[in-house]
Amino acid sequence: MRTIWRAGGLLFGAALMVTGCTEENSPTTLRRSGGAAFDAAASLTSAVTDLAGDAAWNFNTGPGSAAKVPAYLDIVRAEVSQKGRTFTFTLDLAEIVPASPAPASGGLGVYDWFFELDTDPTTFPSGKDGVFPQNQALPVELFVAVEWDGTQFKGLLFDLRPLLSGEPMIITPVAFSIGGAEIQLSVAASALGDPSTFGWAAATCARHSHYASDGIQCLDRAPDAGFVTWPQ
Ligand SMILES: [Ca+2]
Ligand SMILES: [Ca+2]
Helix, strand or coil: CCCCCCCCCCCCHHHHHHCCCCCCCEEEEEECCCCCCCCCCCEEEEEEECCCCCCCHHHCCCCCCHHHCCHHHCEEEEEEEEECCEEEEEEEECCCCCCCCCCCCCCCCEEEEEEEEECCCCCCCCCCCCCCCCCCCCCCCEEEEEEECCCCEEEEEEECHHHHHCCCCEEEECEEEEECCEEEEEEEHHHHCCCCCEEEEEEEEEECCCCCCCCEEEEEEECCCCCEEECC
């Protein structure tokens, strides 16, 4: 597996952050350190809940639109936790994730369950070798994703920060697990730049299998708009 994949046209779901705000989300932040900030074994966690049944192709809101999205792409809770030198990203879905999900329709052969991270509010990585079209400047520095490509699941870290200096984004494999209706990814803090705080959101999308394709349909996001702060 190559450690750098040129992926100029890949569209991810960060555009979702411009979608309409609703009152459906209930951001919560838990601090599990027990007040012992010096305790290396403590973890810092932030989480957000999301309605079941609200996932829809490209966020359509017409009658029956939500019924077309498999419930295993419908986010009900997302959590980011750091313990020691490792970040864990946890996504709970409305239904058990099948061992072999049916392919997405319309040639959108890849499903993505992912977290988008805004680790630097002052930078908006974009470029021809990034996730988005060059003219889209989004605040996301990193994506942490589980992909289903019709054959296998993969855990991937998309690092867009090199785009800020004209270099291609870097894609590296990361550890993940799928158990029932829960997806988890584990990423070394160093791979994220050892952030002390960042904004994040979770989302699900379908897209064409080829990275160079612009075709994408996003399905659900938590929170529906904006970012959750880690930690808080
Ligand atoms: Ca949902
Ligand atoms: Ca940013």
